[in-house]
Structure formats: C-alpha cells, structure tokens
Amino acid sequence: MDFAQLLDYIIIACVGGLGSILANRGIAVFNDGLRPIMPEYLEGKITRRELAATSFALSFGLVIGFGIPISIGTTIIVAHSILLAADIIGTWTPNNKWGTVLAGGIGALYSIGVMIGLQFVVDLFAMLPVDFLGSLGSIAGPVFVAFAVFPAIAVAYQHGFLKGIIAFIITFVAYLLVAKFGTFNVAGSKLSLSPEGMSLMVAMLVMIGFAMTKKGDGSGANTSLLSIFAERVARIRKNWIWLALMGGFIACASSLLIVAVDVLPHQLMNKGEYNEAAIATIARAIGFIPLVFSTAIVTGVYGMAGTTMVFGIGLLLREHPVLAFFAGALCMYLEVILLATITKGLDKFPGIRDMGEHIRSSMTKVIEIALLIGSAIACNMIAPSIGYFWLIGFYLLNRTAKKPIVDLAVGPIATILLGVLVNILHVLGMI
Template sequence: MSSTALAASTGLDFSLAQQLAVIALCALTAFLAHLALAVFNDGVRPFLLDFVQGRTTRSATTAVSFGLSAGFIFGLGAPMALASGVLNPWLLFLPTDILGLLAPKKWLAPLLGGAWGGVVVFGLRGANNLAHDLPVDFLTALQQMATPILFLFTLFPVLAITKQFGKLLGGLAGVVELALVVLTMKVWPDVFAGAPAMAVGVLLLIGFAVARDVRQRRAAERAVAGMVSPTGEEAPVVTAGRPSEDVDPMASLFGASAARLRRHLPLFMVLGAGICLLSQLHVFGGGEATSFLVAKGQYAEAAQVDLYRSLGFIPLIATTALASGAYGIVGFTLVYPIGYLLPSPWPALVCGALVFAAEVLALSWIGKALGRLPSVRDSSEHLRGAIGDTLHLAILFGSMLAAHAMGGGLGILIASGLYLLNEATGRVVVRMAAAPAAVVVTGIVLNVFYWLGLFTPIKT
C-alpha cells in the first residue's frame, strides 16, 4: 500500500481553487439544511417533515441531527480524512447539516457552513503536520485500514445475495468473486482486484432479483387467468379498500414533497454542480473504500465502487425524500463516479447540474417504479445492510492493525479495550466510528506514555 502512504503524506495541501470549492460547497449545503430542503444524514431526513410543518422546533431538530451525526464526524470522518489525505462527506456535510439547522437566520447558515469549510481546508493540514511530528505517529498507522477496507468491501454483494436468496446462491457468488479476484491479481496487476469481482457480484444480485420479480408477475398473471370462467366471462372480483374517488394520503404527501423539491430545482442544480466539481478535483471520496482508491489515483476503480454503493441507497433516498420533502445533500451519489472520471472542472459543473436536475424531476417516477419491483427494492435494502456489515468488520480489523503498528500488544490492548468499553456502555460512539476513534485516543495515550518514559515507539 505504498502508493496510499505516498498520497496521504502530502499533508492535505489544497490549492486555492480546491479551498474555494470546499468552502463554497459547505456554505451551500448549510443553507439548504437551514431551509430543510436537503441534509446528508439519512436518519435526520424523516424528522424534517415535522419541522417543515411546524410540529417541532429548530432547536429540537438540531439536537436530533447532532445526536445522530457527532460520532460519525469525529470518529469516522476526521480519522478517515487524516489517514487517506482525501476529504469525505461525513467530515464535510454532517457538520453543515447541524450548522444549517442551528442557524436562526438564512444569512447566518451559509456563513457558518463556509466557516466550517475553512476549518477543514486550513485546520486539517495543521492537525496532519502535528500528528506526523509526534513520537507515535498514529496517522501513518491509520493507513493500515486501507487494505481491509478495500478487500472486505468486495464481499458486500455476496453477503447481500446470501441474505436475500439463500446460502446456495450466496456461496456460488462467493466462489465466482474469489476466482475473479485471483484472476485479476494474476492477469491485471495494476487494476484493483476487487473491482471486477464487485461488478459481477452486483450484476448477479440484480439478475436474481429481476428473475424473481418476473416469476412472481407471471404467477400473478396465471392466477388472474384462472379466474376467467369456462365460457370466457371473467368472474366478478370484489376489491377491498377505499372507494376509487378517495385520495390516497401517502400519494398526496409524495406528490406535495416532489413538487416542493421541483420548485427549488435551480438550487439543487448548483448543489449537484458543486459536488461533481469536488469529486473531479480528486480531493474528495464518497466512501470509506473510495477515499483510499482516490488517494492512490485509481479513479476508475473509485467510480465503480461508488456506483455500486449508490444502488443500495437510491431507494432509501428516494422514499425518504418523497416522504419528508427533503432531498439528500449528495443526491443518489451518482455525481461521485461521474466527477472522478471527467477530465476537467467545467464538464463536471455541467454534468453535476444536469444529473441533479434529472434526479429531482424523476423522483415521483422512481417512487412508483420501486413499488412495482419489490425484489429489486429488497435487494437495495440488503445491499445497504451488507455494506454496513462488511465495512464494520473491515474498519474494526484495520483499526486493530493500526493499533498494533503503533503500539504492538499494548496498542491493541488499549484500542480494543476502548472499543469494548464503548460496546458495554451502550455505544456512546456509533459502532462504525468507534474503532477509528479508539485508535486516535490510543495514539494520544501512547504519546503521553512516551513523554512519561513508559513507552518506546515501535520502529517501522
């Protein structure tokens, strides 16, 4: 992983254009959060409907956002950025959710968001330099997370297939992915070995889901055909439910939410342009695995990983947006892979704006389509769960490797002890972020031990 180390050692130096892009985008996302038009945290979005309709206060909504986001910001977003040298959405957009909702005035929200962007682009460099100058360099140790994250993330389609379609098909997918990883390492050593395996795994999952939906639809058609009498007359069918002239309240809510988002289409187009630009500048990664791929300069592989990841979140983002009237700050995340692959900033601005426009305009259609494809919708839920499970294991394992790299057995003892203490006390820090946070605390403790003459840094 020497290339990762090289990328991360650049000290998070940003050009003026990159600094301005981050600051402007943070200002915009805070403004959208203030208006309750978009937030990054999927868990916060459902609460925004009550806020928009006046059933809860701004301070209460801000408290919810802070409670659901703080652990990810300091336990995952900051350590991941410092370890990879690449910014991520947890570090940028979870704080702007909070700051935007907190701001009592419209004009204050973008100022607070822009200030946070300034803290990120100017403060991370100082924190990075300070950490690397310490006797126990825990940031370099954190780069040990790269390999587990990249390779274990490859397994998420296998896990999703197993959960939805059983052990036989899951085992088959696992064998296929393993063979592809070995083949890629042997034949295409310059390609990230997990990329072709993930592609085939996701295609298998979608294929199994579509096949099940087709079978169920045909079975339903045969059942309807069986209701036709021998004379060719259709038997009378009694339908349950409300009279046809009644309005479905959920359909009415979805329509109002979609209309609310369409009214602010220009703002969303600017947002899409900004996120796509940030991705194109290659200082931003949309996910844990993607951050390290971008740091290594493997933009095609990063685009592929984020494209597959988006398949697990499109149904969630679409349904919560239609139910709450608030969109996702990063949309369906399709602008990530597009931005990674584009050659210059100007096409990124145009493509990002057009992609977000298409997403917002298509929300109602997507909601209806998901209702007609239950197995595909379930596949997205299984994908999202599988991504969480694989990343949790990868981050935990990588964090223990990092603890060992900087402190040997003592490092593992402290980091794993902090992790287990967090579990025993009801997860004060969310599980996904607990292990990296434990590594950072372990690094600080080991440095204190060094200054007290109780610990000698391990030679690397």
C-alpha cells in the same frame, strides 16, 4: 497560494456552505437516518432544538470517528467529513433568513478549515516524539479489500443464506480473476484493473440480478406512495435549482480530487486508480437508487448528494472542473425531475425497490467490522504490547456506556486516543 489551491478552497467552501443551507431550509440532508426525522420538524411535531439534537447524535460521531480519521494524511477528504457536518450546522442554525445566511457562512468556513486542519494535524503528528500517523493509514486497509463483499451480504439479507453464498463466491472468483489477469498492454501502455473495484461492480450486478428475479405483483406500491405523498414530491421538484447547484459543486470537487464518496473510492483515488474509483462510485450509486428515491418520496427531503452519482461523474471528468460542474448539475436535475417516473418503474421490479434498506444495512455492517479490524492492526502497530488490549477493552466498554459512540467511530477514535496516550507515556518515560 497558487490558483489551483485557491480554486480548491472556493469549491469546498461552496460544497460545505450550500450543503448547510440545504439542511437549514429542510431541502436535503446527507445522513439517511436524519431524513425521516425532517418531516416531523417541518410539520411541527418536534421542535428545532429536538431536530438539532437528533442531527448531532446521528452525525457527530461519524464525522470525528470516521470521516476525519480516514481523511487524515491524504489530500482527499471523505465526503462524510463535510456533508454530515453540513447536516449538523444547518439544523443548529435558526430557521429564518439570517439563520440560512449564518449556516452558509459557517459551513463554508468549516469546510475550508477541514482542508487546512488536516494538514495541520499531519504536521502536528510529525512533531510528536512517537509519530503514529503512518499507523492510522492501516485503519482503512481492511475496508479497501472487504468493501466489495457488502452486495453479497445484502443478497443474503434479502434472499436468504444460499443466494448470499452464491453471490459471495461469484464476487470472490471475480476478485481472483482480475488480480491474476487484470493487467493489459494497450498502445504500449500498461493498463491494470483494480480487483477491488471490478469485483465490487460484479457483485453489484449479481445483487441487482437477484433482485430483478422477483417480479411485480401488480400492487403498485410505489405508485400508491406517489399518490399519498404527491405534495412532498412536488416540494422536492420545486427546489430543483438548489439541488442542481449542489450536484454541480460536488461533481466539481470530485473532479478536482478534493472529495471521495466513501472509503473504497477514497483508497483507490489515493493509489491513483481514478477509473476504478469511478466504477466503484457509480456501482455504489446504482445500488442506492431505491433507498434514496423511496425515502425522498416519503419525507419530501432529498439526499444532499442525491444518489451520489455526481461523485462518479466528477471522477470521469477529472481535471475538467467546469464541465464536471455542469454535468453534475444536469445529473441532479434529472434525478429530481425523473424521481416519480423512475420510482413508478421500480414497481415492475419490487426486488430492486426493496433492496435499498438491505444495501444500507450490509454496507454499515461491513464497514463497522472492517474498521474495527483495521483499528486493531493500527493499535498493535502503535503499541505492540498493549494495542489489542486497548482496542478490545475500549470497544466492549463503550457498549456498556449510557451514550455509546456509534460502532463505526469506535475503532478510529480508540486508535487516535492510543496514539496520544503512547506519546504521553513516552514523555513520562514509561515506555
């Protein structure tokens, strides 16, 4: 094992270990759906067992059905594989000193295990009589192209169908223009802009532009929230050192090209388009500021990766992990310290303040549909005669289950199960 590989293992262990500690202590979680539940536990309204069960229900399907399947076959891990698991590990370990130590240890070992295990899975698939690993890469294909449409959908949710159509057309035209004219010669070198990354940036600007057209009415909603939940805001600021360390480790991991915040940056990084991946990551983070800040104020629990800006900082400082660590720590520190100031400022632009939930809803819907389409393509590649039959049946039957798999995870799980089934049928001589 060389030094570079050892450093990768150390950094990913720090990310997973510290993330689990933050969840264990109720300082921060990654799953936006879990954050509103945390105050219920912290105030004694639900038990630790109920919190753990909720965390597992919200995150496990996304870990095994989204994060890990998308990460398989690459050297870059989708952050959900580590940080959502940290939510589970942190909430399932006891709420005491030894539980915190246990959470850190399990989180670190799990994260290293993911890095090692992904390669093991790749090697295992290669030994199967029907190698379907290559087909799994098709699952994220539609996400890579379609991700840039989510701001237009968010605009439609927030401002109506007509403005959503306008945002969609602008995004579409931006994609076509960059695809056609986005290659330049700079100092004798060819520079190519990513149509996906640049159209996403344009779409985010359009979304923010529409949101800014709604002027404040003087109600001061966020200022009122800060007054009501001042104690919870103070709790977040009190834990700034832990959050800054987490921001530093995540930025460091991003600079080493170990983790990606989401599917689009993940795919861009796999293609070596790191600047475009950074642009897409930062654009995504800007859109998430209202959601992260508003839920942080109300719950007193911060996002494990903050606004996720630290991932973009890491990409901009790739191959400089030490500098990325300090820049990421500073970024997270500023997010925490300026939480109240920025939130008050959003009162002047209530449209921006309110767009957070629309961003989350639209992004989830786009990824759900894109993963389902990608899974259908992958299933048909694995078994041309039964692939579509298998996926559609699996998807619709899942909806009738008493405890259905979350929609994001249905397609990837169905595809992997089909790959295993095809190998069993091959051994039995049925195909």
